[in-house]
Amino acid sequence: MPDAVRPPAEFDFPLSWTGPEGIGASPFDEFAEVETPDVGSDDGQDLALALRRTLGMFATGVTVVTTRRGEQVHGMTANAFMSVSLEPPLVLISVDRRTKMCALLHEGRRYGVSVLCETQAPLSERFAGRAGEDLPEPRFELVRDTPLVQGALAHFVARVERSYWGGDHSLFLGRVEYARHHKGTPLLFHGGRYERLGHVR
Template identity: 50%
Template sequence: MDAREFRNALGRFATGVTVVTVPNGEGVRGITANAFMSVSLNPPLVVVSIDKKARAHALLLQAERYGVSILREDQEALSNHFAGLEGGAEPALGTFAGLLVVEGALAHLVCRTVDRHEAGDHTLFIGEVEALRYREGRPLLYFRGKYGHFRHPEEAPELTV
């Protein structure tokens, strides 16, 4: 099958948007990732899939810990910044549990890398969650190569006849 067709088909799966941060000699390197999911509740494990060509990949291979910031619906420009795209905004970073994370995100997780698996042109980084915090708000979504926004059914306007 054609790689573009494969990507188009999988683009029909809506995901949230995260920024994965990892310390480096200059402070922090971050990368936008929508290939992120929970793996286990006990112990609490997550996985993030990172392209081997990404600048942050080599740092993640060496890192013992990494941060995950789950972005809010109004943080599209921050997603673009960490993806290296036009229209990116300079991020406001804060410290949580010893790692830099994106300020104002819906959730922050600090993970200790427990395993790595090569999977084609990506590496799966499995992390045990050491610390987390979260707030209320709406997530930034990604669907068919574009950003989207979530509206909870309870927030939908009532229909009148």
């Protein structure tokens, strides 16, 4: 590997800790439940729920993460999406290990990220597996063999460079291969609810 693309030594973890079969079985598991966090829950209140409510104060956009295996297209609503690096271009998604999406992703596989616009909350519900009679049928376009949701504000295609242990989630670091955006206003998620921007610049 040329020096320009070789990660600094401190980031070059052995893949045996982080590869697909290593997820959830890394040395970090030993420390996972050392101390109960102080999340300010009242007596008897579920700790995870209290933590989730506080985390929910962080307003995010909403995306649909997609991938394709053969003829099978799969999409999953995700707000745990972040930019990581411009050089090299890297993004990160956090995926619940119990989801179908998690079983489909691994190093080398591509995923798409479609950033939803404010009118696409019904699509978010659909890809979150929530039943509803009038949830819309999604329409996809294929870019680099990867499905992307039509009408979204922004599209990315990334190839999984590394996967990491993330407790009950797995983290998939993707190298961006394609990115496009359109003008429009995003769908937001805050406090467990969909929101819209109060004003547009």
